[in-house]
Amino acid sequence: MDYSIRIGGEAGQGIQTVGDTLSRVFARTGYHVFTHQDYESRIRGGHNFYQIRVADRPLSAARSRLDILVAFDLASMDNDAAFVAEQGRIIYDSAVLKQKFDGPTFRDVPFTALAVEHGGSRIMANTVAIGAVLGLLGMEMDILLRIISDTFQKKGEEVIKANISAAAAGYDFAVKDCGGCSFSMAARAEQKLLIAGIDAIGVGAVASDCKFYAAYPMTPSTGIMNYLAGKAQQYGIVVEQAEDEIAAINMALGASYAGVRAMTASSGGGFALMVEGLSLAAMTETPIVIGLGQRPGPATGFPTRTEQGELQFALYTAHGEFPRIIFAPGDPEQAMNLTNKAFDLSEKYQVPAFVIFDTYLADTQWTHAGLDLDKLVYTDYRLRADALNGLSEYKRHAYTDTGVSPMAVPGESRHVVVTDSDEHDEDGHIVEDAETRKKMVGKRLLKKMPLIQKEIEPPFFYGDAVADIVLVGWGSTYGVIKEAVYELSDRQKIAMLHFSQIFPFPGRDAFDYLALLGNAKKAICIEQNATGQFARLMRAETGFEFAAWINRYDGRPFTVEELVGELHVQIG
Amino acid sequence: MSRLDDYKGQTPAWCPGCGNFSILKTFKDTVVELGLEPHQFTIVSGIGQAAKFPHYLKCNTFNGLHGRTLPVATGIRLANHEMPVFAVAGDGDCYGEGGNHLIHTMRKNPNIKLFVHDNQVYGLTKGQASPTTQEGTVTKNLPFGVFSEQLNPMALAVALDCSFVARSFSGDQDHLKSMVKAAIDHKGFCLVDILQPCVSFNKINTHEWYKQRVYHLEPEYDPTDRVKAFERSLQWGDRIPIGIIYRNSRLSLEERIPIIHDMPLVKQSPDINKLGDLLKEFY
Numbered sequence: 001m002d003y004s005i006r007i008g009g010e011a012g013q014g015i016q017t018v019g020d021t022l023s024r025v026f027a028r029t030g031y032h033v034f035t036h037q038d039y040e041s042r043i044r045g046g047h048n049f050y051q052i053r054v055a056d057r058p059l060s061a062a063r064s065r066l067d068i069l070v071a072f073d074l075a076s077m078d079n080d081a082a083f084v085a086e087q088g089r090i091i092y093d094s095a096v097l098k099q100k101f102d103g104p105t106f107r108d109v110p111f112t113a114l115a116v117e118h119g120g121s122r123i124m125a126n127t128v129a130i131g132a133v134l135g136l137l138g139m140e141m142d143i144l145l146r147i148i149s150d151t152f153q154k155k156g157e158e159v160i161k162a163n164i165s166a167a168a169a170g171y172d173f174a175v176k177d178c179g180g181c182s183f184s185m186a187a188r189a190e191q192k193l194l195i196a197g198i199d200a201i202g203v204g205a206v207a208s209d210c211k212f213y214a215a216y217p218m219t220p221s222t223g224i225m226n227y228l229a230g231k232a233q234q235y236g237i238v239v240e241q242a243e244d245e246i247a248a249i250n251m252a253l254g255a256s257y258a259g260v261r262a263m264t265a266s267s268g269g270g271f272a273l274m275v276e277g278l279s280l281a282a283m284t285e286t287p288i289v290i291g292l293g294q295r296p297g298p299a300t301g302f303p304t305r306t307e308q309g310e311l312q313f314a315l316y317t318a319h320g321e322f323p324r325i326i327f328a329p330g331d332p333e334q335a336m337n338l339t340n341k342a343f344d345l346s347e348k349y350q351v352p353a354f355v356i357f358d359t360y361l362a363d364t365q366w367t368h369a370g371l372d373l374d375k376l377v378y379t380d381y382r383l384r385a386d387a388l389n390g391l392s393e394y395k396r397h398a399y400t401d402t403g404v405s406p407m408a409v410p411g412e413s414r415h416v417v418v419t420d421s422d423e424h425d426e427d428g429h430i431v432e433d434a435e436t437r438k439k440m441v442g443k444r445l446l447k448k449m450p451l452i453q454k455e456i457e458p459p460f461f462y463g464d465a466v467a468d469i470v471l472v473g474w475g476s477t478y479g480v481i482k483e484a485v486y487e488l489s490d491r492q493k494i495a496m497l498h499f500s501q502i503f504p505f506p507g508r509d510a511f512d513y514l515a516l517l518g519n520a521k522k523a524i525c526i527e528q529n530a531t532g533q534f535a536r537l538m539r540a541e542t543g544f545e546f547a548a549w550i551n552r553y554d555g556r557p558f559t560v561e562e563l564v565g566e567l568h569v570q571i572g
Numbered sequence: 573m574s575r576l577d578d579y580k581g582q583t584p585a586w587c588p589g590c591g592n593f594s595i596l597k598t599f600k601d602t603v604v605e606l607g608l609e610p611h612q613f614t615i616v617s618g619i620g621q622a623a624k625f626p627h628y629l630k631c632n633t634f635n636g637l638h639g640r641t642l643p644v645a646t647g648i649r650l651a652n653h654e655m656p657v658f659a660v661a662g663d664g665d666c667y668g669e670g671g672n673h674l675i676h677t678m679r680k681n682p683n684i685k686l687f688v689h690d691n692q693v694y695g696l697t698k699g700q701a702s703p704t705t706q707e708g709t710v711t712k713n714l715p716f717g718v719f720s721e722q723l724n725p726m727a728l729a730v731a732l733d734c735s736f737v738a739r740s741f742s743g744d745q746d747h748l749k750s751m752v753k754a755a756i757d758h759k760g761f762c763l764v765d766i767l768q769p770c771v772s773f774n775k776i777n778t779h780e781w782y783k784q785r786v787y788h789l790e791p792e793y794d795p796t797d798r799v800k801a802f803e804r805s806l807q808w809g810d811r812i813p814i815g816i817i818y819r820n821s822r823l824s825l826e827e828r829i830p831i832i833h834d835m836p837l838v839k840q841s842p843d844i845n846k847l848g849d850l851l852k853e854f855y
Contacts, residue, residue, distance in 0.1 A: 247642075256651075411612065418627075429582055
């Protein structure tokens with residue numbers, strides 16, 4: 001089984017509630033789930049959808065083909081109905097759409113009338129729709145009923161009862177009206193964890209003991225702020241909404257200087273404002289984790305859509321020369337782990353570390369059998385009271401063999417902690433002399449870089465070990481490339497290489513990925529941007545030049561069918 | 573207890589006769605009198621001649637970017653609100669480049685003491701107009717004179733209900749010391765605007781110019797009356813009041829954050845046992 005369900009409608013109609021609830025029911029039932037969303041930059045109206053793919057095998061991307069369409073508006077009929085499979089179903093409420101549709105696919109379910117009749121209020125039309133989808137699929141209602149009870153616990157028994165009646169009414173109607181539905185859901189397995197990329201970054205931050213987060217709201221990074229604010233009380237995190245992104249990064253640097261792990265995040269336009277602060281982090285060697293949520297630019301671009309257009313921006317932005325670390329996770333598990341690694345390495349080497357993602361990764365929800373928090377690392381690299389008091393002398397920017405100076409927490413001992421955005425001496429005081437400058441560049445940049453590179457893991461490999469075709473990607477295209485390899489593997493000797501630890505660029509000691517590429521008949525670099533930013537980085541770092549590319553830059557992510565279609569063009 | 577010697581820093585690279593020297597001396601005297609030791613507080617500064625201040629002292633220092641002093645200071649306070657945090661800036665640094673941060677820091681009200689060395693000119697970049705330069709002043713890059721209205725930091729601060737608004741003068745060290753002390757005693761964000769001459773570039777607002785005009789607010793002046801304070805903050809020209817123009821007892825930002833009520837953030841150690849709960853909501 002492998003079904004796709006799309007809930008289409010206007011912003012404000014509650015399609016997210018329907019989608020979230022259904023995907024949670026599926027994940028709790030034990031199915032593999034992948035969800036993604038498509039929405040416009042508006043609060044009400046327009047046309048949006050929420051799509052759920054549910055299957056009995058692991059999923060990592062969406063399909064174009066739909067099995068069930070819940071149409072809350074006429075635009076869903078115009079835009080989405082064409083994707084519904086022959087055996088599929090489109091459910092809608094003709095009283096709301098003010099139109100009837102004929103044909104075996106269409107099912108007119110009176111969402112609103114059933115809501116009023118059984119739940120007592122029009123508001124519960126969405127609950128009726130959720131029940132109807134479960135009815136079509138022939139699933140049981142018990143998990144939904146538990147979710148309803150949990151969700152409305154605070155609102156009291158009456159509200160719970162009304163919603164349960166509404167869901168049951170939708171369910172019963174769909175079962176009776178199905179007219180030969182062919183859906184069958186396989187046996188249940190153990191319940192799965194369902195998490196979105198943006199929440200996984202938040203989990204990674206909390207688990208890394210991030211204590212301070214300052215940001216200015218900007219899609220698609222705002223979810224990190226919301227997540228951490230929700231955890232502030234329980235985990236002791238100060239979340240500050242700054243007046244602008246310039247303030248956000250500078251606040252985070254202040255907090256980091258004062259001795260706590262700090263993070264900020266934004267999207268391209270907001271990150272552009274942070275760039276001055278980025279080089280301040282580098283010069284003062286203050287650890288910071290920066291989340292960069294890419295969306296199509298330039299300027300404000302497509303505010304709610306997706307692109308991988310800021311790799312070069314993250315790599316080369318800011319004045320002067322300094323080391324930085326760039327991670328680009330491909331799924332929620334990597335998002336959590338690499339956020340943790342960003343915190344660890346940022347503090348260990350006292351350099352800025354990026355977690356770059358995009359709207360697509362931020363919004364997509366994936367099921368995992370579980371996420372292993374025990375694998376996360378936490379080492380406090382700072383000198384605090386006892387370690388500091390024992391020192392006869394302390395210099396914040398002391399020369400060392402590794403280039404990493406001891407980082408003290410101000411106020412914890414009699415030693416003072418001095419740092420400066422100007423070139424400075426070992427004490428942190430402003431200097432002008434050439435000799436100190438040379439030594440400081442050596443310490444800050446040249447000594448640290450090779451050490452940081454040793455921490456970078458090779459790209460992820462999947463597929464045929466002696467592949468004719470190798471697909472290469474980075475960041476959020478991980479999932480769809482993997483599914484394309486899976487789908488084509490019965491016809492082709494095909495494999496993928498996915499880069500999530502991007503800079504410093506992975507070395508080849510552990511895995512000679514260039515040999516793999518060199519032996520392939522064709523290596524295709526797949527990117528969600530127009531200019532092949534990763535391909536350029538790869539050429540600059542390794543000399544390897546791709547002969548083929550697939551670039552998508554319309555703001556929409558690839559579905560499996562779309563990518564496979566593009567690949568057919570290239571490889572026949 | 574600290575001694576003046578504990579605060580010996582680098583030799584200042586300021587112009588001879590700069591008002592900054594007396595501000596530096598007054599500050600050192602004050603912290604020694606208060607018994608503060610160099611490791612017990614942090615000075616944050618940005619860019620400009622005033623921003624070099626902490627290098628000519630000895631204390632915890634974060635000398636960052638032009639105009640970005642207050643966000644860094646806020647971050648430090650939120651991470652460790654047991655550490656007194658002073659911010660030192662010039663009029664260009666704080667009222668120009670950092671204007672947005674000043675506005676919002678006054679609104680947020682972290683317990684930071686901001687000392688603005690206000691010489692009404694850009695010294696480090698050699699004599700351009702600052703936000704507090706008198707309208708009409710001709711500079712090398714403004715041959716037709718400054719068109720913009722002169723910024724009134726006192727009126728701005730009163731308008732924003734800034735917790736502590738004071739003005740002093742580098743040529744009146746006793747007064748300056750009393751203002752530094754009052755600011756340190758006050759709980760909440762403090763703006764102390766310190767009038768000072770720039771001997772190299774400001775030929776209008778000289779030491780003499782200020783001396784002839786500044787006067788102490790009379791003892792019966794009530795700085796808690798906001799409407800009267802606004803009236804006094806508008807006074808500029810022949811007579812310029814110095815002293816605490818306005819103060820209130822708003823809760824500080826730190827006091828409003830429940831997470832740090834019992835303990836500063838920097839002293840809260842991670843609780844590994846709690847992490848198990850993190851993933852529960854995703855099932």
